[in-house]
Amino acid sequence: MLPRLTEQYHNGWYHPKRQAAAETQVQSDLSAKDQSFVNSVEEFLADQLQLTVAGNDPGQFIRSLSERGWSVPRWPRRWGGAGLSPREAWLLDRALGLHGAPQLDPGMVDLIGPLLMRLADDELLGRWLPAIARGESRWAIHPSLQGSDPVPGALVGDRFVPSSGRLNLRNAAGAERLILLARDGSVADIVSAELTAADLLPGALLDPDQVDTEGLTFARLETNLTVAQLAELLDNLTSGQASRARSWTGRLRFRLEALRAEARGTEAVSPMALAELSVALLGLEVLEHRAQEAESDSLARILSIRSTEIGRQLLELTIEALGYYALAAPDPGLQHNELPAPAMAGQDAIGELIRYVGGPETMAARDRLYSSAAGPRMGKGKGKDNRAR
Amino acid sequence: MDFSFSDEQTLLSDSVEKFIQNDYPFEARQKLTQTEQGFSADNWRVFAELGWLGIPFSEEDGGFGGSAVDTMILMEQFGRGLIVEPFLASLVLAGGALKIAGSKAQKETLLAGLIDGSKQAALAFAEPQGRFNLADLTTSAREEGGGYRLSGYKCVVLNGPSADFFVVSARTRGEQRDEDGVSLFIVPADSPGLSRRDYPTVDAFRASEVTFEDVALGADALLGSLHEGYPVMEQVIDEGILAVGSEAVGCMEVLYKDTVEYCKTREQFGQPIGKFQVLQHRMVDMFMEHEQAKSLMYMAAMRLDEGYDDEAKKAVSAFKVQVGKSGRFVGQGAVQLHGGMGMTDELNVGHYFKRLTMIDTLFGNVDFHLKRFGAL
Numbered sequence: 001m002l003p004r005l006t007e008q009y010h011n012g013w014y015h016p017k018r019q020a021a022a023e024t025q026v027q028s029d030l031s032a033k034d035q036s037f038v039n040s041v042e043e044f045l046a047d048q049l050q051l052t053v054a055g056n057d058p059g060q061f062i063r064s065l066s067e068r069g070w071s072v073p074r075w076p077r078r079w080g081g082a083g084l085s086p087r088e089a090w091l092l093d094r095a096l097g098l099h100g101a102p103q104l105d106p107g108m109v110d111l112i113g114p115l116l117m118r119l120a121d122d123e124l125l126g127r128w129l130p131a132i133a134r135g136e137s138r139w140a141i142h143p144s145l146q147g148s149d150p151v152p153g154a155l156v157g158d159r160f161v162p163s164s165g166r167l168n169l170r171n172a173a174g175a176e177r178l179i180l181l182a183r184d185g186s187v188a189d190i191v192s193a194e195l196t197a198a199d200l201l202p203g204a205l206l207d208p209d210q211v212d213t214e215g216l217t218f219a220r221l222e223t224n225l226t227v228a229q230l231a232e233l234l235d236n237l238t239s240g241q242a243s244r245a246r247s248w249t250g251r252l253r254f255r256l257e258a259l260r261a262e263a264r265g266t267e268a269v270s271p272m273a274l275a276e277l278s279v280a281l282l283g284l285e286v287l288e289h290r291a292q293e294a295e296s297d298s299l300a301r302i303l304s305i306r307s308t309e310i311g312r313q314l315l316e317l318t319i320e321a322l323g324y325y326a327l328a329a330p331d332p333g334l335q336h337n338e339l340p341a342p343a344m345a346g347q348d349a350i351g352e353l354i355r356y357v358g359g360p361e362t363m364a365a366r367d368r369l370y371s372s373a374a375g376p377r378m379g380k381g382k383g384k385d386n387r388a389r
Numbered sequence: 390m391d392f393s394f395s396d397e398q399t400l401l402s403d404s405v406e407k408f409i410q411n412d413y414p415f416e417a418r419q420k421l422t423q424t425e426q427g428f429s430a431d432n433w434r435v436f437a438e439l440g441w442l443g444i445p446f447s448e449e450d451g452g453f454g455g456s457a458v459d460t461m462i463l464m465e466q467f468g469r470g471l472i473v474e475p476f477l478a479s480l481v482l483a484g485g486a487l488k489i490a491g492s493k494a495q496k497e498t499l500l501a502g503l504i505d506g507s508k509q510a511a512l513a514f515a516e517p518q519g520r521f522n523l524a525d526l527t528t529s530a531r532e533e534g535g536g537y538r539l540s541g542y543k544c545v546v547l548n549g550p551s552a553d554f555f556v557v558s559a560r561t562r563g564e565q566r567d568e569d570g571v572s573l574f575i576v577p578a579d580s581p582g583l584s585r586r587d588y589p590t591v592d593a594f595r596a597s598e599v600t601f602e603d604v605a606l607g608a609d610a611l612l613g614s615l616h617e618g619y620p621v622m623e624q625v626i627d628e629g630i631l632a633v634g635s636e637a638v639g640c641m642e643v644l645y646k647d648t649v650e651y652c653k654t655r656e657q658f659g660q661p662i663g664k665f666q667v668l669q670h671r672m673v674d675m676f677m678e679h680e681q682a683k684s685l686m687y688m689a690a691m692r693l694d695e696g697y698d699d700e701a702k703k704a705v706s707a708f709k710v711q712v713g714k715s716g717r718f719v720g721q722g723a724v725q726l727h728g729g730m731g732m733t734d735e736l737n738v739g740h741y742f743k744r745l746t747m748i749d750t751l752f753g754n755v756d757f758h759l760k761r762f763g764a765l
Contacts, residue, residue, distance in 0.1 A: 275763035279707045286684035302677045370669040
């Protein structure tokens with residue numbers, strides 16, 4: 001049995017009583033080639049997860065992954081990837097997820113990296129991408145690139161003129177670089193917006209999810225994309241084939257089994273609620289296999305929506321299970337490791353829950369699914385008035 | 390995991406689909422439901438001629454299929470057409486019990502009749518006090534003179550009015566809820582002491598309340614081993630869940646597709662109502678619920694084909710939970726998006742919704758199967 005990692009290494013909920021997964025899982029009849037690949041991943045995990053736990057160093061695991069190109073599996077080899085097919089990347093992601101192994105932020109792997117590959121020249125890519133693949137460089141992104149927020153500022157010559165004093169960002173905590181959209185030229189004209197990667201000055205303030213815009217320097221990415229073209233590009237990067245290259249259920253299964261192990265023999269969580277979540281996840285696991293077999297983008301979109309919702313339900317159950325320890329707030333007077341583990345888990349869970357609830361992902365994903373070829377779209381058909389029956 | 394159908398399975402699906410398109414329009418189905426029998430004997434003959442009545446049975450038993458996936462395909466199409474012919478009650482349930490526990494002689498005399506369409510049957514298993522517990526039986530049988538005497542009461546026996554014989558569960562030893570001591574008997578519908586009260590169900594099928602008053606049965610009426618009928622019943626009901634759940638998946642597909650089509654034409658505020666984001670999201674949710682139920686349908690069918698064990702039972706219960714939840718969501722969404730028309734008798738929407746609501750309760754509702762799933 002492979003070791004399970006602790007809370008320090010992943011976003012799940014750690015408790016020492018965690019036990020191995022016992023729940024029904026979809027048993028995939030893999031081809032010999034796929035099975036051989038999965039076996040190689042399992043062997044790697046058996047070795048490296050032991051070392052990671054023993055050395056208490058999740059960064060070491062990411063570096064080991066990156067040596068095989070597996071931290072960014074679909075990127076080209078020259079930028080630190082392994083050039084895996086979407087199916088191989090899915091098999092890898094599922095195996096990592098089921099064992100709760102540390103992984104790079106999917107936003108870095110699936111969004112920022114491919115975006116840079118589309119827009120930056122080789123010199124910049126050589127500087128940025130390998131460091132991202134090794135987990136040594138973290139970027140933040142302005143939500144206007146994916147949502148409907150206003151463009152945060154304009155470029156006037158070489159200067160970035162922000163539209164407000166502060167930017168609200170995603171993944172800003174720990175980030176050293178920023179990618180954002182800026183108007184080029186007239187502040188009123190956003191038709192030909194340009195993408196700008198901003199180097200944060202050393203020592204620049206990075207409050208969680210907020211950053212001062214004073215004193216930023218920029219590496220400007222030359223592009224003539226319109227806002228609409230850019231939005232389409234981003235949509236393509238985060239859906240369709242990219243969605244199918246990820247396992248949406250592996251990590252959820254790991255987290256559910258952790259919660260089940262914690263709740264076993266107690267009244268911490270309603271058994272009916274756990275069973276309900278298990279059924280929903282089981283269905284999603286089959287759906288994930290169907291999406292792979294049929295190479296269906298619409299099924300992959302369902303996965304992205306439902307997995308987000310199941311993740312949220314898992315967090316709610318986690319908070320429910322923690323009981324009083326879900327109430328503990330971060331205390332500056334305490335060292336991080338002085339807080340009881342459940343209290344730390346409670347803080348993480350509630351913070352994550354707020355992001356789930358506040359995120360626009362499932363709304364936007366529903367819009368995209370409605371309009372997709374296999375979704376229930378309006379289309380151009382005449383429609384059918386059932387009353388005629 | 391291979392989700393592709395064989396050529397034969399694809400042909401089967403296509404042929405049922407064509408039958409429904411050409412010969413089973415909604416209006417014709419509605420007329421059938423108004424008849425005393427509640428379905429068409431002509432259609433039943435067609436089913437037999439096309440070999441559909443032999444689908445749940447292996448060639449060894451005189452059938453044409455035998456796999457759970459075959460039955461799943463057939464029933465999903467039946468759901469699309471809202472078929473009222475008693476395939477589930479006669480073939481999957483009563484025929485299923487014969488398939489699992491029947492002797493060679495019983496199969497030759499009774500199963501053959503079911504497959505060629507000359508006979509119909511019903512499974513009498515439910516009792517008012519038992520809710521969904523198959524072992525909770527007050528109906529009892531005692532051994533007498535080399536045969537048995539059967540007494541008791543069974544409720545909501547599907548296809549009771551048309552059955553030539555019943556497969557009846559009865560207690561032969563132990564306490565009222567013991568799993569041990571349950572036996573199955575084959576009881577001819579014209580047996581002295583057997584009486585029926587027939588009625589239509591909410592979803593336009595037919596059922597009976599059946600009373601057994603000291604009904605005399607021969608030794609050959611016993612189906613399977615004495616006192617060991619519970620595992621047979623459990624398997625039959627689980628196979629029934631797959632069948633009826635597949636039917637529900639077919640119903641859901643029709644409902645969400647018809648709703649999308651309707652929203653293209655129904656106008657409010659100068660545009661089709663399907664242009665409104667909140668309704669689009671509702672339709673997306675209906676679409677997703679259907680796909681999730683379909684996924685667990687595949688899972689349950691494949692597990693049952695791999696062998697009847699705890700994994701198969703879990704998969705079946707998970708499927709039933711999803712069918713109950715998804716069916717309710719899709720049905721309610723369809724009715725609400727159709728507005729007042731969704732509640733009328735002349736529109737198909739309400740009829741699909743009624744069937745889905747019945748299916749949710751049949752063989753155990755969401756809560757029952759959540760508990761079973763958690764306990765397995």
